[in-house]
Each structure stands twice: as structure tokens, then as C-alpha cells.
Amino acid sequence: MLRLVTLIESTGSLTLAAAQLGLAQSNASRSLGRWERQLGFRLVERSPRGSVLSEKGKLLAAWALPVLDGVDEFHRAVTSLTIEAGSQLVVGASQTVAEFLAPGWLGTYHADHPEVSVQLRAANSADTLTAVRESRVDIGFIESPVDVPDLSTRGVVTDQLRVIVAPTHPWARRSRGISVAELAAEPLVMREAGSGTRIAFEQAMATADVKDVASPALEVSSNAAVVGSVVAGVGPAVLSEFVIAHPVRSQSVVIVDVVGLTITRTIRAVWAPALSPPSRDFLRTALRASRLPRPGQPSRLR
Missing domain, CATH: 3.40.190.290 (D-Maltodextrin-Binding Protein; domain 2)
Incomplete structure (x- = not known):
């Protein structure tokens, strides 16, 4: 729930925040409502124009960020104990992800985990899904909105x-x-x-x-x-x-x-059956990058 609240603050939208966490908007809204009832105050102000954090929600989001960063750092530290030098990670990615998103993720990941050898295999979304199912890649990133009930998924960026x-x-x-x-x-x-x-x-x-x-x-x-x-x-x-x-x-x-x-659309990570420690760290790298503002967003260019 803390991550959902911080993402509502950064994206300005409950729908976008839920998508980045790989949640259905309706499920996220219900969970948020239950938490608000437990807390006794509103976190989100809802209107026909969308959802924004209340004043108390903004305070909670500000307090939550260092907590979540600490949790992420703890997981990275624990994971590093299980990763040996010479470990390998094979990442599958759709063309758009491979060309425009993965290079930045790979640079950050390599700086944090120089002991892991990484391969990036670019294909279209359908072929990337096949590679994940056949265990030819450890984790894949796809753009297509198709349902993949046989795989685990997580929204990364809209x-x-x-x-x-x-x-x-x-x-x-x-x-x-x-x-x-x-x-x-x-x-x-x-x-x-x-x-x-x-x-x-x-x-x-x-x-x-x-x-x-x-x-x-x-x-x-x-x-x-x-x-x-x-x-x-x-x-x-x-x-x-x-x-x-x-x-x-x-x-x-x-x-x-x-x-x-x-x-x-939501660009998603997909994997089966479970994430290896290097894959889990790479997914966290991609998720952290998606929280950052994108300078010069093309939708603003005419």
C-alpha cells in the first residue's frame, strides 16, 4: 500500500499507479479504501477528473519514500549475499524496450552488480513471451496487452x-x-x-x-x-x-x-516460475528507473 500511495503522488493517477504495480485499478481502489478505513482518514481525494492525494496522504507519501528506499536497500544487501561472481542473467525484451529502456537499466544494474554477466536478447513481444516460457531467458519485458495467466507479471512503466x-x-x-x-x-x-x-x-x-x-x-x-x-x-x-x-x-x-x-499500454516484466536473485535485482532496477521523471517527454512536443 505504501508503494501505491507514493506512485499516486508521482504519477497523479490511481490508474497509472496501479498499472505500474501490476494491479487492476479496481483491486487497488478496494485495497486503498480498506486501508483508509483502518487509518480513519482519507489518503486520496477522488473526483471525476481523477485521484490526487489528500494533505494527509501527501504527508504519508513523503514519510514512506525513505522507508521504501530502506526496504529496497535491505533486499539488495541480502540478495548480494546469494550472488556469486560469475553469475549470469539473460534478459529478453521487446524491440521498443531493448532499444529505448533497457540500455539505461543495464548501465545502472552493471554499476551495482559488476559480478553478474548480462545478456540482452531483443525480439518482439510474442517471441519474448515464448522465450520466457521455454526458459531461454530469465526475465522478459513486453509491450503487448495480452493476458499471460501462466506467467508472473509486474507493470514497470506506462x-x-x-x-x-x-x-x-x-x-x-x-x-x-x-x-x-x-x-x-x-x-x-x-x-x-x-x-x-x-x-x-x-x-x-x-x-x-x-x-x-x-x-x-x-x-x-x-x-x-x-x-x-x-x-x-x-x-x-x-x-x-x-x-x-x-x-x-x-x-x-x-x-x-x-x-x-x-x-x-503498460510495459510489463514477465517471468516463470520464480525470479532468481539477479533477475529480482534487475526488475528492481527497472522499477526504480520508472519512478524517475522523464525529461522532455515527447507527448509535450509538437
Whole structure:
């Protein structure tokens, strides 16, 4: 519960906080309500616009942070007693995670655990799940929203998919954005089947009750190839904010809003059957990194 409260403070949202802990929003809300009744005061002020911490909730969150940091440090210290020099850790990651998130996690992890040899294996989300199930990797990180009841999971960081076009594309001049129907009718540059990005897009369109989506203008197996194809004028694309941050800043591509459609997803860690000490430490590294503010978030760039 302490972690949930601190995440509500940092994210400004009960839904996002629950997602980062791998919890359903309804379960998190019920648990929080029970704790509030036990404490005798409200931790969260709820309104139609969302959830924010009460004044007492903010105090509790401030007091909780050093406690949680101490708990994390204790676990790291105990775990270090069980990790021998020469230990190995094999991490599987979807393309987006491998390209834009894992390098930072790996740098921090190596600094804290130089005795562990780490391998990073990049694939799409579907192949990463298969690698976890077949024990070819110790822990995996995926973007796809598919259910994995046979595996343990933990939300790590939230992501949003955005539509991008070349600056010369007609949509680039649409200050009010485009409709869902226009997006569905336009042939897009897409990642391959099985990628988390494509699965998230297809599920979002299905949720929006879109029955007919145009066939892709082009299918490619890397984020860089998608961006390059958009810049070359092949067509629009739907990609992670992590992927498009630099192209947007360099004005190589333009973000186009879609009226009535927001595609968000939770990047999750997955493992089976239980985390090894190195895997557990690596997951903690990723979770700590996700609590930090991301400077220059691409959603703020236009």
C-alpha cells in the first residue's frame, strides 16, 4: 500500500499507479479504501477528473519514500549475499524496450552488480513471451496487452502510442487532428504481426468498434525502419512515445492527434516460475528507473 500511495503522488493517477504495480485499478481502489478505513482518514481525494492525494496522504507519501528506499536497500544487501561472481542473467525484451529502456537499466544494474554477466536478447513481444516460457531467458519485458495467466507479471512503466507523419503529409497541417475513421482508412507503415506495438494498435481500434482497417502500406520488423519509412513518405505510423522522441525533436516527423482515441499500454516484466536473485535485482532496477521523471517527454512536443 505504501508503494501505491507514493506512485499516486508521482504519477497523479490511481490508474497509472496501479498499472505500474501490476494491479487492476479496481483491486487497488478496494485495497486503498480498506486501508483508509483502518487509518480513519482519507489518503486520496477522488473526483471525476481523477485521484490526487489528500494533505494527509501527501504527508504519508513523503514519510514512506525513505522507508521504501530502506526496504529496497535491505533486499539488495541480502540478495548480494546469494550472488556469486560469475553469475549470469539473460534478459529478453521487446524491440521498443531493448532499444529505448533497457540500455539505461543495464548501465545502472552493471554499476551495482559488476559480478553478474548480462545478456540482452531483443525480439518482439510474442517471441519474448515464448522465450520466457521455454526458459531461454530469465526475465522478459513486453509491450503487448495480452493476458499471460501462466506467467508472473509486474507493470514497470506506462507508454502511449502516437500517430506520426512526415512534415509534408497532409495530416501534418491538421491542427485539430484526424478522426478514428480517417486513421482506419489510411494504409499505415506497421510493425510485424506479434509486435506489442501492433497488438496494442489493433486492440485499440477494436475497442473503438472499428471493424475495417486498411491493409498496411508496409510491414517492417524494427522501429527504426518504421520511422525511416514515415520520413520517406511511405505513410503514417503508430509508434511508442519512447521511439518517436528524437524524430519529433529533430522535426523529422510530426505527431497527429486522433480525436477520441488514446492508446496507452503498460510495459510489463514477465517471468516463470520464480525470479532468481539477479533477475529480482534487475526488475528492481527497472522499477526504480520508472519512478524517475522523464525529461522532455515527447507527448509535450509538437
